[in-house]
């Protein structure tokens with residue numbers, strides 16, 4: 392498989408020229424005035440998601456050259472290598488198969504070489520869904536506490552909140568991730584041992600935060616009259632032996648070819664499966680699978696993850712925009728920005744390529760955001776009139792799940808108005824009321840927020856991150872950048888006990904002494 396880094400192609404220079412000779416001064420208002428077909432040309436339907444890309448700072452020749460860039464970089468071959476099970480996570484020598492978790496049992500999506508993995512996926516999925524159904528039917532269990540962090544928290548938490556309208560009444564879901572004891576303590580104050588199921592979610596079963604929280608939860612359970620750890624604790628992990636050693640007898644496994652931030656489709660999704668049931672979870676997988684099929688088979692020109700990622704590259708490497716704001720206009724999607732932060736910034740926040748060579752261009756932008764309309768009354772001032780241009784990604788849902796009159800129309804009017812105001816702007820000679828306009832946004836539209844559409848939306852984002860990482864030439868599937876802090880924390884934990892500051896820098900030593 393031949394991968395060529397984007398900056399080593401001839402097209403990269405062509406894009407630099409395009410940017411210098413018009414890209415930089417592109418004006419959206421003029422583009423719409425000159426091109427009646429702009430909305431159609433720059434919108435894209437994909438399974439369960441419609442995208443309006445027309446309010447972005449891009450014209451047809453630039454888009455065409457970006458498709459050429461993707462082809463020259465070997466994107467299609469790299470994508471096919473992932474779907475063939477090649478060990479594309481080269482620094483850990485692992486295949487990248489989270490997509491296989493959502494491939495239906497009867498489908499022949501994967502190559503024969505992956506038949507064994509596919510069978511294992513469905514064996515665990517069947518067992519996990521049967522367990523989820525038994526928990527749903529167990530009236531004695533009212534509280535489900537997921538203990539996990541990063542990918543073992545953000546995916547299931549985001550999805551359980553997003554699908555609140557589908558959650559079984561009578562079950563409450565709690566997510567404990569932080570090692571800060573305030574978080575676990577607050578949950579423990581609200582639950583009873585005999586009514587609680589703890590799910591210890593950790594791919595490695597070694598993450599210090601999760602292990603500390605899990606031990607404290609078990610101690611609390613036993614010292615508050617809890618009788619049967621075996622019934623009240625389950626583990627979701629690739630490290631079945633460690634879960635057993637912890638005293639857990641119910642374990643749902645997964646595999647090293649599922650990255651933590653890509654693991655909501657695996658046993659890590661158990662809280663969601665309990666919340667929305669077997670059928671709902673299967674629909675969630677099916678929505679994602681439909682997006683995978685689109686990503687695998689649509690020509691680059693009609694491929695939504697590809698089109699989004701090429702825009703990301705255009706913005707990051709040519710316009711040099713440093714961030715992207717995520718604005719979900721649905722309060723149930725309130726953890727989507729946090730989820731996407733891990734997905735994109737842990738995957739593509741790298742400054743070396745897959746061979747360890749330093750990159751001379753920028754990679755992952757900062758992702759941030761809040762649901763609308765709340766964001767409008769906080770940081771949208773800066774989006775409209777601040778000194779930086781921040782592309783905004785709106786996510787809207789056409790049909791609400793409540794019957795309160797007027798609310799949804801008002802919400803939709805607001806999301807439309809924000810996208811419009813960013814682009815159109817407003818002239819004011821006095822200055823203060825001047826809106827420069829020409830500020831880009833993407834509009835992702837779901838018909839309804841359901842397990843199926845959420846699955847498709849998340850898979851869309853995963854594949855988009857794959858595409859930008861692929862063109863940047865990086866390994867999007869490792870995360871060495873989180874390791875150093877873990878090692879130093881261990882050392883400092885011991886020093887906090889002893890007070891030994893020898894060999895530390897002045898600031899760390901000074902702070903440590905103050906903290907003791």
Ligand code: F6P
Nearest residue numbers: 541542543593594595598651873
């Ligand atoms: O430290 C980062 C990280 O490794 C993430 O990639 C991962 O999602 C998280 O920690 C949790 O890891 P685990 O599931 O192994 O506890």
